[in-house]
Amino acid sequence: MTPAFPFSAIVGQEQMKLAMILTAIEPGLGGVLVFGDRGTGKSTAVRALAALLPPIRVVEGCPVNAETPEAVPEWAVGVGEAIVERPTPVVDLPLGVTEDRVTGALDIERALTSGEKVFQPGLLAQANRGYLYIDEVNLLEDHVVDLLLDVAQSGQNVVEREGMSIRHPARFVLVGSGNPEEGELRPQLLDRFGLSVEVASPSDIDERIEVVRRRDAFETDREAFMAHWGAEDAKVRDRILAARDALRGVAAEDDALRDCAQLCVTLGADGLRGELTLLRAARALAAYEGDDTVERSHLRQVAPLALSHRLRRDPLDESGSGARVARVVEEVLA
Template sequence: MADLRLALLLNAVSPAVGGVLVRGEKGTAKSTAVRALAALMPEVEVVPGCRFSCDPRRPDPDCPDGPHAAGPGASRPARMVELPVGASEDRLVGALDIERALSEGVKAFEPGLLAAAHRGVLYVDEVNLLHDHLVDLLLDAAAMGASYVEREGVSVRHASRFLLVGTMNPEEGELRPQLLDRFGLTVEVAASREPEERMEVVRRRLAYDEDPAAFAARWAGEETALRERIAAARALLPAVRLGDAALRQIAATCAAFEVDGMRADIVMARTACALAAWAGRTDVAAEDVRQAALLALPHRRRRNPFDAPGLDEEKLDETLRQHGGDGEDDPGPDGPDGGPDGGPDGGPGGGPGGGQPPQDGPRDPAGAPEPAESAGSGEPSVPEQSRGGRPAGKGDEEREQPGGGAGDQPPARASEPFRARALHVPGVGEGAAGRRSRARTAQGRTTGARRPQGALGRLHLAATVRAAAPHQRARGRSGPGLVVRRDDLREAVREGRESNLVLFVVDASGSMAARKRMGAVKGAVLSLLLDAYQRRDKVGLVTFRGSGAEVVLPPTSSVDAAAARLGSLPTGGRTPLAAGLLKAREVLRVERLRDPSRRPLLVAVTDGRATGGTEPVARARQAARLLAADGTASVVVDCESGPVRLGLAGALAGDLGGPAVTLEELRADAVTSLVRSVRSPHHNHRRAA
């Protein structure tokens, strides 16, 4: 947890660093650590009575509560505002009373969370689950330092500069690259595997549950010392000098790791300066640059959604050595601070007043330092992670497969992924916002109008005027204005895109065991997974081989977890196609109960064969017809190859009520045309009749 504490403290010292993204497994106190930051932030001066926290020394000239007269400010603690994952757009940016704006001609604006977070911390728990339209608003506010609320020509603007802190569990899905880049630093956390540390965690939690006030009082002294050290580092920060040697190392490191854009260079420079100030120095050392790289670059190194964040430390050290310069601007770890102990997180000479600095972590009542907290460590002490976000181990390679045996083939390596053609679920849904199928959503193009259902959302101005116009004479209208009543209001009906549940049913039997063939199949599924990641879908993976079928990955938002399971998938054995389809039907039945608004798309990857003569084939076709009767939209990816083809996958697609496409047709740049939308099973049945 040392890196997590350090990253949060550096942002407290220098908010310009740009926030922290905390990644880690569940139950590792990510949220607890972030919420503890609020008590350590210095107080802010605000204009008395301003709902938008204007600085009295530099008030916002466009503040909706302004203009503000010159005068003394009022001090208040820095706010930590939490953005719930399911928040509405109006809750985030604020709500404008359209009814009063039309009928009374006044701007009645209720500030949202972006206004409350101005000059404070905006904390998003489970940030990877945040809806896309809220992510877009966050990106706009973070880029411009202001929030705009537009409603049918009526607009409000206010300043919104905040420290963005997010926590996430990678198993539940990854972030969009645009939002990922907005976090200045990233930290990977994991629970300690040391029994003594785990025991101490339990002791403290039980002590807090028994008497919260006494527990807080026990650590009040350490908290005060830490707050004072933050204030001292903030005061020292303007005096910190970033020499040419350190700046050259920063630029060379970002270039060597091929990060996109220039934000990484700027964040590294600010982080290195904050590290020097935190250590009580006025010159940036090489170790500051190294620590800044470890915190600022891992999440910017992802070249595709399935790459785990990380940094090659040997390459980093080599780059720093090559571009270290002559050392005139860089005191280095053995400079005036007295050796390596004068590092970025404390040590001799590192405190605000010289001498031994206060400990980062609290001590026990006897005064002994905590055994688990490595204050000066610059390297994350987390176990190696698999590509699915879990600790690497034998679980993926040695997963027990149904019917596994001596005939199993080792996992084939997936071929190079490609850009897959889009597949859509027919009709218009009402599921979670995404980028795949048509749906009625809060965002998108306007397709009609209706009476408001609850609070007025997006006003349909033309429909409102049409509703009010016939009644103007009866309402005694005498001037140029329009007399509007509540019954006249109409809200816009919008059509956008939704995300779907894409359930893959993959044939992993002996008929697919040829390594080149299975590699091509895995490459195709990986390409569809990339497409699902970009379209914000949930995904699931069912495989069938040997004597039955298995849910390798229950439906999840973690597309990279599906890719990891796919990569370790062995092949071999018989081909129980019917079992695979029936298992998929059961998975979809359960998911309909959990999330009824999310429509499914079944992708069966098979050559259509079923082991054991005509009876297994008949059972498979019967299972397919059951899925079609459930209204499940399906597509069959035909993996059959060779000069002689039986066409079994095409027959299966007919029973499922969807199209069959070959691996070649699945490519977006294929010459062969492909129907983009999956046809409705009921529509296909009517045509067949």
């Protein structure tokens, strides 16, 4: 199996990497939406982060990556009780995928040959406890996107058809990427992603050279390259694991809650999802940086990630959403 490009060796794209790290610390953030040019490392970052994380413990042969034999669904057949380790799953969801392939469906072959009604798990089962990656998410059919976001929020996949009633856990980090020139996501879908990032090809010559140099080194002498960057990846992994343990102990005082609310009101964000996501992201960042309280410095860093995609369009404001968030952050958190 070809190893993933090391996460710490990705040049630049700091906002994208930070968003990925925050979702690894707090999966409840609701996933990441990455919009930008082709070839800017979007899929590389997802696979690199999953490879960096420690393996998950699963019941051998379980189709939903259950952690204990007691958590194995009743409909799963041929599953033992041995516990094995496997890499954090990263499942690709292709364009044109059918709803049955996503959620799972009746195994037609077994139904015809033996008359048995056996459930054939879908991509949501494979992605449980891992990442579900959708390239060109803006081109995915709306009903499939609605389904994915509902399941990502509830953590359960429910299938009721052909006389079957199946339920299984489907907790994953949803990562969508796309090129805005090829179409936009509906606003209600944008709002359901926890964090968003806009990425672009580097314009600095030295940075572009470093990207090419590292990629060439990875492909030319992979073993040496992985050995060199393995220590850096280990540092990031240790910080993520420490942050997971510390997360619930990070306090958010009333002043931080007021700042979250004031930012969202000033920006005109609809609903309360913006405040909740902003607070969760700031708490995850505080844990990652070893702080025990959410401060304004944390809110400043995560506000563009949590709020840029929640803004109403302003035809009189020619600046991008990121610039609008930065401007309001300076006003409110000065």
